[in-house]
Amino acid sequence: MCGITGWVSYRRDLTEHQNDIDVMTETMSCRGPDAAGVWVAPHVALGHRRLAVIDLPGGAQPMTVETPDGAVSMVYSGEAYNFTELRSELRRAGQRFDTDSDTEVVLRGYVVWGEKLVEHLNGMYAFAIWDARTERLVMIRDRMGIKPFYYFETEDGVVFGSEPKAILANPTVAPVVGLDGLRELFAGAKTPGTAVWEGMREVRPGEIIVLDRGGMRRHTYWQLRSEPHTDSKDETVAHVRALLDDIVRRQLVADVPRCTLLSGGLDSSALTSLSQIHLAPQGETVRSFAVDFPDQDKHFQAIDVSPTQDTPYVHAVAEHVGCDHQDIILDGASLAAPEVRRAAVGARDLPVGIGDRDNSLYLLFAAVRRHSTVALSGESADEVFGGYPWFHDERRYAETFPWLAGRHSLVESGGQISEDLKPVLGLDDHIAESYRTAVAEAPALDGETGLDQRMRVVSYLHLTRMVQSLLDRKDRMSMAVGLEVRVPFCDHRLVQYVFNAPWSLKTFDGREKSLLRAATRDVLPEAVANRKKSGYPGTFDPAYVAAIQSQGADLLRAGHAATELVNRERLTEATTRPAADLDQQQRMLLERTLDLGAWFDIHHPTVRV
Known part of the structure; x- marks a missing residue:
């Protein structure tokens, strides 16, 4: 894992x-604390920060392979879980390897297969691969968009990076946010390929972008397909389990300590x-970590998710399981610390307003990192x-x-956005158009009707919109x-x-996640196998709420730029109401404002409305 x-x-002349x-x-130093590398030629410069996970002595980047027709150089972030098999295949194709890293496997795979890699x-x-043989840049992102990848087109090329902050550090790029960027910030549904910063975009999941002197072309190499599902219930459950066994086995491969993030x-x-x-036969015990808060049992408030x-x-x-487990306890004072919020907002480059859930995730990961370098997450x-x-x-039928x-009341009508900005932003229209575009993309299955048809669309929305925000959050915070x-x-x-299993099969026991429960029930305690879905926890510590109220009041008194984007009247009310009486909308408004405040302080964006 690295930063590119x-x-x-x-x-x-970039030299x-x-x-x-x-x-x-x-x-990108936080993404790669173990090593740094830069490679510069007249028309291309590549930079890399490394987090060493596989082949610790080898795998330094940028990495170059010399071919008879010229050099091919690469900066790479991520993991190829099947690199061992691919190395064997490439050796049979005549490739010789200098390292044991998956990075070299990917680079030599490009030399042999080109974009079909x-x-x-x-x-x-x-x-990103710079192919000196044709003076072209090839940018590739994984199928689900697990690893982030941003780029900014210039008059004569492109600037790219794992995160916007790398691109914003380039002298040709200005930190400008326009109306489209603000809509992305407040909408609650990510538009694939977009970024908040003006002129910046993302390489979409499953996309290849090639740049040469003739311009830029894009190609989607993978997307969800609708196909008939012919397996029986028992066959489907067995296949899900077989896939999970293979996936976990592959993803446990690392030359550094591993763990799991356990929520119960x-x-x-x-x-x-x-x-x-999978680890027991090797004489290992899996380590696990969970987040918790002081007096959570006393303050806990049940909500929908x-x-x-x-x-x-x-x-x-x-x-x-018999795992080596540790609870990470995070108190309200730590979660409310301005430096923690600044670190969390800085990690995401976005003021998304999740507040304590981002702050706690950042602190949890920092604590886990003291023991492990790789973690598996659900x-x-x-x-x-x-x-x-x-x-x-009934929400599954919503338009x-x-x-x-x-x-929507929590976003626009409920008062997060300033009254002056509301009509200019037109957020409801933006969300409606984004929804129509997403639904139109969803691949239909011939002959499918009714609930199964609708749930295929709903699944598609989650797998191409919602999951992108969650994956980006998980990557950036970690x-x-x-x-x-x-x-x-x-x-x-x-x-x-x-995706292609019909909805009736996904809910065959009348509950959520029926296939996953059936596929793994034999390895779980009964209470956990039957537990209802419960999302990543937040804190209900009154001390935390009181602290963010005080910080929000400070921003108001200072006339901070962040308060110009939100409803100041409602923010004032949220800062003065007794902490115990604060409702969900008001807490969201406080979190959003504080995140905006940190974002302005970090990036000093020019906001054009």
């Missing part, structure tokens, strides 16, 4: 811009149990198997993104402290297979 950046300019690429590369890869990755839910508990099964506390279930799994199982409450109630159904988080449920083979 680069600059291609066909009209400049005169060594300092610029050094600065861009340094912004992607057909051979299983993993999470974002990489079905998803993370299944991964923890399967990990122990988090109806129960995690800790009792976490401990039941740890005892059942992220995305709800999108793949249908775990959210709105998959199962909007189901997770936003009934929540890499901000040099922790590599792997997401087994995003293996494209599993995603494609389960």
